[in-house]
Amino acid sequence: MSEDFKNTSEWLRVQWRNPRDIFTILLIIGGDIVRVAVAQISYAVSAMLSAMGDTRLMPNPELDCLLINAKTGYARANKSWILSRMLRDFDYWYPRLVDSEESAKTIVLQRASTGKQRIRIGLRVSVWQCTKAVDRGHGDVVYWIGLLVAILQLALAAIPWGLYGEWLTFMVTAVGTILAFVSGALPQWTEEKYGVRNLTERKDVVLTQGNGAHDALLILGPGNGLDLEAMAAPYRQVKCLAATRISSILLATLWIALLICVAGWQQHTWYLLGIGILGLIHNVFVAGKKRQPSAFGIHLIYRETIVEEKVMHTLWRLEEGYPGAGKALLDTFFPGKLRKREDSLWAFAEKRCQACTGKSSAEREKWGPVPPFRSPNGMTDYIDDIPIEGAYGEVTDDCAGESNGKKTCSDDPAALG
Incomplete structure (x- = not known):
């Protein structure tokens, strides 16, 4: 060695x-x-x-x-x-x-x-x-x-x-x-x-x-x-x-x-x-x-999980349960232009949120649910079931749209068809 x-x-x-x-x-x-x-x-x-x-x-x-x-x-x-x-x-x-x-x-x-x-x-x-x-x-x-x-x-x-x-x-x-x-x-x-x-x-x-x-x-x-x-x-x-x-x-x-x-x-x-x-x-x-x-x-x-197949539908359910929360996420998940019905729905949601903010539970319950995201007749631009003023299902003088000279309010089943 x-x-x-x-x-x-x-x-x-x-x-x-x-x-x-x-x-x-x-x-x-x-x-x-x-x-x-x-x-x-x-x-x-x-x-x-x-x-x-x-x-x-x-x-x-x-x-x-x-x-x-x-x-x-x-x-x-x-x-x-x-x-x-x-x-x-x-x-x-x-x-x-x-x-x-x-x-x-x-x-x-x-x-x-x-x-x-x-x-x-x-x-x-x-x-x-x-x-x-x-x-x-x-x-x-x-x-x-x-x-x-x-x-x-x-x-x-x-x-x-x-x-x-x-x-x-x-x-x-x-x-x-x-x-x-x-x-x-x-x-x-x-x-x-x-x-x-x-x-x-x-x-x-x-x-x-x-x-x-x-x-x-x-x-x-x-x-x-x-x-x-x-x-x-x-x-x-x-x-x-x-x-x-x-x-x-x-x-x-x-x-x-x-x-x-x-x-x-x-x-x-x-x-x-x-x-x-x-x-x-x-x-x-x-x-x-x-x-x-x-x-x-x-x-x-x-507390809970809100989940739907489509992102927009999830946000809409979130908005129904927690007014303002779904609308807050809208610009993040949908920064582009919305369809006619979507615009009307979120405009209603904003009014609903403003009406519910700072109110008692009883006053918030008067607004009830939100309109369904899908239109009753399946048309993406149908908005006659979305109230311009007041809660969904509430009969007012400002019901959205007319048909054959009659007001088409959201609680009128014949008008939704």
Whole structure:
């Protein structure tokens, strides 16, 4: 065996006994994930640059979506990470009853269909009652597992100290853990996520990915709590900018100092590598784990699902049950020109919504149901059954249209033919 090969074998034994340059290894296998797990140095520098530049710590939303005011119809592109994460995780936290109602509706439509083509639901709107919207989330497994992982990392770091008297690994882990918790405790995190006013009256909003989306969430406001519409705004004034800048600079300096202490360390490095990999696994879990809205401080109770084969029909049913909500979504899902009957129906819906707003339950019930979306005679431009004034089915002097000199009101069956 040549001398060079002996040296190579010895080098491999030494390297596997105590791997060198472990932070390079961690960055290769984890990249950006590791930077926010154990190897926080690059993240600390990035946070410092963000605090000094655009003054923002929170990342951009993970999912592009819209938040629409269910009363005014005003739609804005959501910039809230929390609302984006709620919609991203919707398939995890919504009750299976939503799927059951969609399946039941599909079966009914399929049986009524004369063709063999498979029925596909265009849009389903799930309705949720928000009971509480606060700036403090409900502790879940993601919240508490960070403490458990920190304890495991410290326990692993204590092994070389107990066996060999080597305390540097424990010191680096302990200091890194403290710096990580301090970084996460900066007040600006909460300010950026929840820094909006509390409502004094009910405000309903719709969260959806927009035109073509399969799901829309109608969230009925509690009458108090955080303003979800304001949370979706692209920019809010942050109160603690100066403190964040100073803290970010100090934390970045301490992280760099910690890196200098450990960069050339070559004793018992398997422990440091194990600690880093444990942090990597934890961070992957936290980043990918789907969570309940209550984990972000938004507590929702399921009420019902509104679903029809056609998107327009779903919006019309939504409008009947929640005046104003269907009309608010109309421009998002149907930005083009409407048919004559559709125009008249939505004009009636707007008057109905205005008449019902702020009224008692008894007064709202006087308006009763809305006209059927499909005309009685199957014509797309037929509007004689849609009242110009008053509720549907109510006889007035302003009944829509005349036929053979007689008023054709919506409660006259002969006129509907």
